[in-house]
Amino acid sequence: MGRQILLEHINVPGINTFDVYRKHGGYASVEKALKTMTPDEVTEEVKKSGLRGRGGAGFPAGMKWSFLDRKSEKPRYLVCNADESEPGTFKDRYLMEKIPHVLIEGMITSSYALGAKTSYIYVRGEYMYIIRILEQAIEEAYAKGFLGKNILGTDYSLDLYVQPGGGAYICGEETALLESLEGKRGNPRLKPPFPAVAGLYASPTVVNNVETIATVCAIVNMGGDEYAKIGIGKSTGTKLISASGHINKPGVYEIELGLPVEEFIYSDQYCGGIWKGRKMKAVVAGGSSVPILPTELILKTAKGEPRLMSYESLSDGGFVSGTMLGSGGFIVMDETACIVRNLWTFTRFYHHESCGQCSPCREGTGWMEKVLHRLEHGHGHEGDIDLLVDVAKKIEGNTICPLGDAAAWPVASAIRHFREEFEYHVRYPEKVKNPKHFELEPFVPAAAAMATV
Amino acid sequence: MAKVTIDGIEVEVADGTTILNAARQIGGEVVPPAMCYYSSLKDTGGKCRVCLVKVTQGSAKDPRPMPKLVASCRTPVMDGMVVQNITSPEVLEARKGVVEFLLLNHPLDCPVCDQAGECDLQNLSYEHGVGKTRYEEDRRTFEKIDIGDKIKLHMTRCILCYRCTFVADQLTQERVHGVLNRGDASEISTYIEKAVDNDFSGNMIDVCPVGALTDKTFRFKSRVWFTKPLDAHRDCDKCCGKVVLWTKGDDVLRVSARKDQYNEVKEYICNECRYDHKDMKDWTIEGPRHIDRHSVISQNHYEKIDMQKLKLDIDRQLTFQKGKQLPETTNP
Numbered sequence A: 001m002g003r004q005i006l007l008e009h010i011n012v013p014g015i016n017t018f019d020v021y022r023k024h025g026g027y028a029s030v031e032k033a034l035k036t037m038t039p040d041e042v043t044e045e046v047k048k049s050g051l052r053g054r055g056g057a058g059f060p061a062g063m064k065w066s067f068l069d070r071k072s073e074k075p076r077y078l079v080c081n082a083d084e085s086e087p088g089t090f091k092d093r094y095l096m097e098k099i100p101h102v103l104i105e106g107m108i109t110s111s112y113a114l115g116a117k118t119s120y121i122y123v124r125g126e127y128m129y130i131i132r133i134l135e136q137a138i139e140e141a142y143a144k145g146f147l148g149k150n151i152l153g154t155d156y157s158l159d160l161y162v163q164p165g166g167g168a169y170i171c172g173e174e175t176a177l178l179e180s181l182e183g184k185r186g187n188p189r190l191k192p193p194f195p196a197v198a199g200l201y202a203s204p205t206v207v208n209n210v211e212t213i214a215t216v217c218a219i220v221n222m223g224g225d226e227y228a229k230i231g232i233g234k235s236t237g238t239k240l241i242s243a244s245g246h247i248n249k250p251g252v253y254e255i256e257l258g259l260p261v262e263e264f265i266y267s268d269q270y271c272g273g274i275w276k277g278r279k280m281k282a283v284v285a286g287g288s289s290v291p292i293l294p295t296e297l298i299l300k301t302a303k304g305e306p307r308l309m310s311y312e313s314l315s316d317g318g319f320v321s322g323t324m325l326g327s328g329g330f331i332v333m334d335e336t337a338c339i340v341r342n343l344w345t346f347t348r349f350y351h352h353e354s355c356g357q358c359s360p361c362r363e364g365t366g367w368m369e370k371v372l373h374r375l376e377h378g379h380g381h382e383g384d385i386d387l388l389v390d391v392a393k394k395i396e397g398n399t400i401c402p403l404g405d406a407a408a409w410p411v412a413s414a415i416r417h418f419r420e421e422f423e424y425h426v427r428y429p430e431k432v433k434n435p436k437h438f439e440l441e442p443f444v445p446a447a448a449a450m451a452t453v
Numbered sequence B: 001m002a003k004v005t006i007d008g009i010e011v012e013v014a015d016g017t018t019i020l021n022a023a024r025q026i027g028g029e030v031v032p033p034a035m036c037y038y039s040s041l042k043d044t045g046g047k048c049r050v051c052l053v054k055v056t057q058g059s060a061k062d063p064r065p066m067p068k069l070v071a072s073c074r075t076p077v078m079d080g081m082v083v084q085n086i087t088s089p090e091v092l093e094a095r096k097g098v099v100e101f102l103l104l105n106h107p108l109d110c111p112v113c114d115q116a117g118e119c120d121l122q123n124l125s126y127e128h129g130v131g132k133t134r135y136e137e138d139r140r141t142f143e144k145i146d147i148g149d150k151i152k153l154h155m156t157r158c159i160l161c162y163r164c165t166f167v168a169d170q171l172t173q174e175r176v177h178g179v180l181n182r183g184d185a186s187e188i189s190t191y192i193e194k195a196v197d198n199d200f201s202g203n204m205i206d207v208c209p210v211g212a213l214t215d216k217t218f219r220f221k222s223r224v225w226f227t228k229p230l231d232a233h234r235d236c237d238k239c240c241g242k243v244v245l246w247t248k249g250d251d252v253l254r255v256s257a258r259k260d261q262y263n264e265v266k267e268y269i270c271n272e273c274r275y276d277h278k279d280m281k282d283w284t285i286e287g288p289r290h291i292d293r294h295s296v297i298s299q300n301h302y303e304k305i306d307m308q309k310l311k312l313d314i315d316r317q318l319t320f321q322k323g324k325q326l327p328e329t330t331n332p
């Protein structure tokens, strides 16, 4: 195993309780920050660490913190985004379930840095048992004097609340989350203004992912410069990856950024290779929203360099031959998987989750789903493939929030890299009517078929 | 003040003005269409995306172009900004896409729709639409419901512009209707049938760009283009009392607020004026209502040509044509 920072003590019995967590160095960052550092010094360490947001966009956390309007008379808020609903992503759940106190500790240290007196953790409604775990942890932290008035005898006070969401993917988009937290319908807001200026209750607000906030503890403890030494280039530190699909060992892994993708998939430390001795067909590397890549392009970049698990390497080649690290939802598909069926499933998700506020996403996601449904069920026709490309293009970039893009990218990339499979669905409608079509008879691209003759 | 160039035409506007309103100050064809923005209702806009434009230069200080098309109704101008609307093929292509999306689930029942002739979507699709639909599936449908005793909601026609919710928020005591559900299953509705009942609720009908909200007291009485619109007023202690009477012979078939050239109401009227005074004798008649010549309603109306206005129109057209032939340097 590489360097473990977040999951170092994951297997210690009772690590979910305050006492055991504390015995293993827990809450040290709160002590260090509140007693020996000013809030700005904490922010400075986070900046130096090069930590990038772990929620999907990879925006530098320290920079986001420094945008917070500190001149405003209004209260400031820190909101933790624990809405985790991106298909293929389940790392925040794992962390909160096993080591809830690392999030509570991160919330206290980060709130101190930002000058927030009230902070919230917004958890997706389906994670009800996680909500209970967090509330239990918060209660313990209050009892031990790490939350509430005058924390550790200093003049810093903080109240921390858990808010369950209603079960909508769109409430993971930060401004929709804030609307929902305010008790309104979770529609994304038009930006600007950004939350750093007018967020929760029109006050300056920082929204960060669970993993981002949990990582702040380690950064404060070891120092930003030290943290920046872990990882590769601008992808500093470690990242939780939720690995799923046709692999031998699905699960949540903490990797040091810069690990070769090939090692991650085939090493026994991580995914342990493709199951049932099959070959790999494709990978969705960062959650359902990022472009899908075929085996050749996920293992090596178009330039022939080994592809690494880092923000830069995964996006090498842009959308033509690259993808994104996203939220770290790593979905592997073997040779029996049907790209069309998989894409239909993703698109059905975006159709179901669109908030419906803007016309391209509201109407376009449903349209794409219907076309994919008929292609996959053997009712497609010639023009459908180009129609999909065109509809995706008309959604992308033209919507209020990035959900529109997230729905368009998978469609565009699947057709870019697997067009032949779509054509096969038009040509052999009877064969694809059996949902297990590629399990019975794996799809062979024309080039490979030629080579075997 | 900020200087902004839209499709090659320069205009100086107050700081904070949106691109759309700057374009409206120029007038004519450089004005982007708008289906959800409504100038007299705060916070409207940004949703329908038909007003998307391209910003090829952000400002004099920071000349970088904006990475995506922006909603002109919600994007403020900056000094030195350069914008392309109808001179950008990318904008026209995106707009065609938006119109197609808006029509995707729209029933196209114009022949039986009360809004026909004064429908913004009808006008929009006429100007920007594509002739043939590429959508093969069933359109979504909803039951017609009464959301108030005077208002019929025909949700199947709604384009979810949210204007009616802003009317309820900003003109009435409390909002009792809103958007339920999500995505293309979203619908405007009330939890309790016929719940909409207050002095200014009728304005929801006027702001609705399509035939989703219609005046039950006017339904199917007449096609609008067979009626004669008259400007009229009365003393009213609740509102401005300035209305349009839609008449046939001596009968007043409908009363509505007055709309400007962009089909927007500037002065709202109360329900008493709208519903309870359908008698010519209650009103002081000012004269025939000017109807924009773009509208289908103008078919049977002939007005004296205003030479001064005609000259302005021609001048603007000429400047615009010149603007179109500007070298492509503004578009890197």
Ligand SMILES: Cc1cc2nc3c(=O)[nH]c(=O)nc-3n(C[C@H](O)[C@H](O)[C@H](O)COP(=O)(O)O)c2cc1C
Pocket: A052, A053, A054, A055, A056, A057, A058, A059, A061, A064, A081, A082, A083, A084, A085, A086, A169, A170, A171, A172, A173, A174, A175, A207, A208, A209, A210, A212, A213, A401, A402, A403, A406
């Ligand atoms: C449709 C949509 C869903 C999102 N869902 C989540 C989510 O579940 N969790 C999350 O942390 N970020 C999610 N994001 C990203 C957030 O908007 C935001 O960028 C993030 O919470 C910022 O935190 P970070 O900087 O720490 O990554 C989502 C974004 C979009 C557009």
Ligand code: SF4
Pocket: A170, A187, A188, A353, A354, A355, A356, A357, A358, A359, A361, A362, A399, A400, A401, A402, A403, A404
């Ligand atoms: S892009 Fe989709 S989810 Fe985002 S605001 Fe528009 S309709 Fe809502």
Ligand code: SF4
Pocket: B157, B158, B159, B160, B161, B162, B163, B164, B165, B188, B204, B207, B208, B209, B210, B212, B213
């Ligand atoms: S009912 Fe009319 S005004 Fe209300 S959202 Fe629908 S289209 Fe807009």
Ligand code: FES
Pocket: B033, B034, B035, B036, B037, B045, B046, B047, B048, B049, B050, B051, B052, B071, B072, B073, B074
């Ligand atoms: S008018 Fe601008 S988005 Fe609708």
